[in-house]
Amino acid sequence: MIIFYFAPDIDECRTHTACQCDGCSCKNKWGGYECKCKGNRIYIKEQDACIERNGSRFGWFLTLVILAVVTASGIAGYIFYKYRLRSYMDSEIMAIMSQYMPLDNNQSNEAPTQSQPLRHGTTV
Structure with missing residues (x-):
């Protein structure tokens, strides 16, 4: 024969051992309790x-300012790369390449003459 023994449920809400914070309401459950807060607030059980529930306005403002600064820094970095650094790197690459592959057709040791632009229908 098996005998089951159930301990009586302790009503923490009636004994005021739970949900002691201001604005809390307590609801007894079998084997425990549930606390709820009034308004737009949430209950933290560990701290009672x-x-x-909402973040502060200052927190949202600070988050938006940081996001704007990061975005502006990214855009400024891209513009710097696109126009200044890239043109500098291109000129350096051209200078290095011109040492190994001369860009003009003067292969002799003579002084280079001033080159004229090509006209349509003419060859060099």
Whole structure:
């Protein structure tokens, strides 16, 4: 024969051992309890406290400012790369390549003459 023994449920809400924070309401459950806070607040069981659900306005403002600074820095970095650094690197590459592959057709040791632009229908 098996005998089951059930311990009586302790009502923490009636004994005021749970949900002691301001603005808390307690609901007894079998084997425990549930606390709820009034308004737009949430209950933190470890601290037995109610806190605001929404973040502060200052927190949102600070987040938006940081996001704007990071975005502006990214755009400024891209513009710097695109126009200044890239043109500098291109000129350096051209200078290095011109040492190994001369860009003009003067292969002799003579002084280079001033080159004329090609006209349509003419050859060099």
